Amino acid sequence: MPFSLPELKYAYNALEPHIDAKTMEIHHTKHHNAYTTNLNKAIEGTAIAGASIGEILGQISKQSPAVRNNGGGYYNHNLFWEIMKPGGGGEPSAAIGDAIKSDFGSFGEFKEKFANAATTRFGSGWAWLCKLDSGKLEICSTPNQDNPLMDVDTRGCGGKPILGLDVWEHAYYLNYQNRRPDYITAWWNVVNWAKVGEMLG
Ligand code: MN3
Numbered sequence: 001m002p003f004s005l006p007e008l009k010y011a012y013n014a015l016e017p018h019i020d021a022k023t024m025e026i027h028h029t030k031h032h033n034a035y036t037t038n039l040n041k042a043i044e045g046t047a048i049a050g051a052s053i054g055e056i057l058g059q060i061s062k063q064s065p066a067v068r069n070n071g072g073g074y075y076n077h078n079l080f081w082e083i084m085k086p087g088g089g090g091e092p093s094a095a096i097g098d099a100i101k102s103d104f105g106s107f108g109e110f111k112e113k114f115a116n117a118a119t120t121r122f123g124s125g126w127a128w129l130c131k132l133d134s135g136k137l138e139i140c141s142t143p144n145q146d147n148p149l150m151d152v153d154t155r156g157c158g159g160k161p162i163l164g165l166d167v168w169e170h171a172y173y174l175n176y177q178n179r180r181p182d183y184i185t186a187w188w189n190v191v192n193w194a195k196v197g198e199m200l201g
Pocket of ligand 1: 027031077166168170171
C-alpha cells in the first residue's frame with residue numbers, strides 16, 4: 001500500500017481540554033484511517049499508483065471523486081496533526097510571526113480573518129493559511145476535503161498550505177456540538193507555531 005496512516009506525535013488526550021481524547025481517537029483511527037485506506041484502493045492499478053500525494057493532488061481534476069475526496073482527506077489530516085501540539089498556541093515569533101504581521105497587519109487581525117474563514121465555511125471543509133508563490137501569505141477555505149494544492153477552482157488561495165483547520169463536525173461535535181466558533185477559539189491554544197514556521201521555509 002503506497003500510503004499509510006501516520007502515528008501521532010502525542011497522545012490522544014494530549015490536546016485536552018481544547019480537543020478531547022475521544023474525538024482525537026475517532027478522528028485518527030476511523031476518519032483519517034478510512035481516507036488512507038480508500039485512497040490506496042482508489043489508485044490501485046491506475047496510472048497514478050506510484051505517484052506522490054503532491055503529484056496526485058496537483059492533477060486531481062483528472063481523477064475520480066474517490067481519489068479527490070480520499071487523497072485530500074489523507075493529505076489534509078497529515079498536515080492537521082503536525083500543526084498541533086500539546087501546550088501550543090500563543091503568538092508566533094521569528095519569521096512566521098514577522099510574515100503574519102507584514103501580510104495581515106497584526107497577529108490579532110490575522111486570527112480574526114482566519115477564524116472568519118473557518119466559521120463561515122458552509123458545511124464541511126477547511127480553513128487554510130497558504131504561502132503563495134510570491135511569498136505572500138493568504139487565508140482561504142475549501143469545501144469537503146479539497147485543498148489549495150488541487151488544480152481545481154474550489155481551492156481558494158492556492159500556493160502551499162502551512163496551517164489548516166478542520167471544520168468538519170467530526171472534528172469537534174462530541175465536545176462542542178454545533179458551537180463551531182467555540183472549537184475555533186479553543187483550537188488556537190494547540191497550534192504548533194514552530195511547525196508552521198518550518199513549513200513557511
Ligand atoms: Mn477531519
